[in-house]
Amino acid sequence: MNGAFDVERVRKDFPVLSRELSGGRPLVYLDSGNSSQKPTQVIETMRDHFAMHYSNVGRAHHALGTESTEAYEAARDKVAAFVKAPSRDEIVFTKNASEALNLVAYSFGNRTNTDPRFALGPGDEIVISEMEHHSNIVPWQMLVQRTGATLKWFGVTDDGRLDLADGVITDRTKIVSVAHQSNVLGTVNPVAEIVRRAREVGALVMLDSSQSVPHHPIDLAGLDVDFVAFTGHKMLGPSGIGVLWGRAELLEAMPPFLGGGEMIEAVWMDRSTYAPIPHKFEAGTPPIVEAIGLGAAVDYLEGVGMAAIEAHERELTAYALQALAEVPSLRIVGPASTEGRGATVSFTLEGIHPHDVGQILDDRFGVAVRVGHHCARPLHLRFGIPATTRASFYLYNTTSEIDALVRGLHHVQKVFA
Template sequence: MTSHSFDVEKIREDFPIFSRELPDGRPLVYLDSGNSSQKPNQVIETMREHLALHYSNVGRAMHVLGAESTDAYENARDKIAGFVGAPSRDEVIFTKNASEALNLLAYSFGNPVNTDPRFTLGPGDEIVISEMEHHSNIVPWQLLAQRTGATLKWFGVTDDGRLDYTPELITERTKIVSIAHQSNVLGTVNPVAEVAARAREAGALVALDASQSVPHHPVDVTALGADFVAFTGHKMVGPSGIGVLWGRGELLEAMPPFLGGGEMIEAVWMDRSTYAPIPHKFEAGTPPIVEAIGLGAAVDYLTEVGMEAVEAHERTLTAYALDALREVPTLRVIGPETLEGRGGTVSFTLEGIHPHDVGQILDDQFGVAVRVGHHCARPLHLRFGIPATTRASFYLYNTTGEIDALVRGLHHVQKVFA
């Protein structure tokens, strides 16, 4: 992209996957970016060039290639810090994905080596999440509760897919509140500022799973009022195998290492070790070097397009989709049916038809790629009394014509099962 004007056809030219045909000559209609986004040439070529001409390990070698790799890796950290408004580049920790970022955080609470009272956790203390969370923001906290004897509590979800925010759930015993910024099933954007203000009042820390928000909206981590923010590269036109934990510097400094090994140490003796300063304290071993550089290229790409423009385009698509899906008989949207406080993810059911059948027919006969299942959010589906949903998720390269293709496919599905 060389222009800040938003031209979806021009953007699609940057993504080589859209030039391919599926079997039987069907065009690809990719409506599964909430699962994983496609990659532009700019990211692919940046990674290819680094592998071909500059690759070496980082932070270790004193030769030219080592210096080039280290500079590129650390430059990616600078770009990501700027992209999310981090006050310091050292607050950006590279992980392999958002799941690892959240596990890293959960590991620090109740860890006997950490005597900081903000992280000490035991029986009577509380962890607060929500019923709409991805499993990545449920299971680490369940494990923490099991390790420490703390109590796991959660906000419910309203019938229209909003967070059932009850401030009194956060008490003086709450140590951490961890919720999704945007739901990966409902598309709901949660009232983070309100939750964070109540948590601060109670003396609790706040973490956000921002995997579905950072790729789609302008995000400033300090403006959100959170203490920690996790997100992942593969949903934001970057590669898989790279994620980020942002945390307030003084909190990260108070946390013990998550993994031990090379590069995260200051000095090692046979009976003890001292640790490197942040961010390296949390980046043991050879990191995903080329993936981090690819994520830096993804940030460059999204910055050039403009996150305000990405958000506006997705709002247009979402409004169009919500209107178009109303034409499909017996279709029920699971989540907000208006644009207010929601992003570009629309999950739905068709009465009497299993989502797996919906997805298979859409793919086999229309080339429409959607996700079916519980989307790693089984408790949310249990709350709505359904085993699974079909999910269409939109991104900067999608068009209203692709939504039309989805709707045509859904009408056909209904005829098949009539």
């Protein structure tokens, strides 16, 4: 599929996009930042494995067990290549990005971890930002409660950029964990500058890349961070599968997050030794078919081409920013240009609650957007608003769908005039 980007050809691979809602309304799906739709190729790959190849992995030596194990591990290879991980053993499958973030947070201040890079106690600091998803806030709050460390954060400017004020990262900082791309603002954060400051004080760096890996070419070696978390359901894959990437030396130093089958080397009644990475972190029966489905999603994205997807989304975003700017009393929350931002646009309509906006768009126009605080309540508090309406675009969206959104918003305003 590599070559000139053909959005209509792409759309044919997504069965749900041909669906008509009640009243003959075509579905306009502008909620991929929440969860993406799935192409036939992913659906059929998962169906075929369930139907013809399914067995548990790493345990059975019969034909089905071998086929399942090979397919599961092949998915790991695909994910590693997709994000240019130095080693496939650095790819840990989790159930979502939240679990990946919690896994890393669990390693800090853990008395079973003697590596000084993970030592954490009173006086030590963790740095996040005001634009984080709750999944990159709450685990660190819980860690602070366990250890007595201090949680600090970068603020957000009025135009939706990180305020990289001096003094937030200090020589007491042990880890900096920030969003690669904001799930509300669309802001793509300046990773290189954050890494530079963290390295000056010997701190580790983690990225929540749930909103970036599906949309941009990613090169982990080029990012030069220590950990990255992302999730399958936002990148054409199924729910129930996420990824933690970590530097091998760090993963090897970290204690297991969960105990159980397949994460062990040997077990006695009074002690256990653990399997090498990544299996040390994959206790119990893993999300087998979900991982295989994620592998199929990676195949699809690479077939289209991540550079082409990024370019298509940049065009959609530019079109949306211009079109939405013409809607009276609409305020975009976040960067007003495509520079350093992704294909997520959040906004408010003066005097109209986002819940009402979303309901009318859905009921009258078949336009699916997300409304609320998008699991980023502190960010909304910073802007003095309870909620926003969010339209998020992906490879299968078109400018005509943005036109449908704008028509719907004009109608919403008439309803509340």
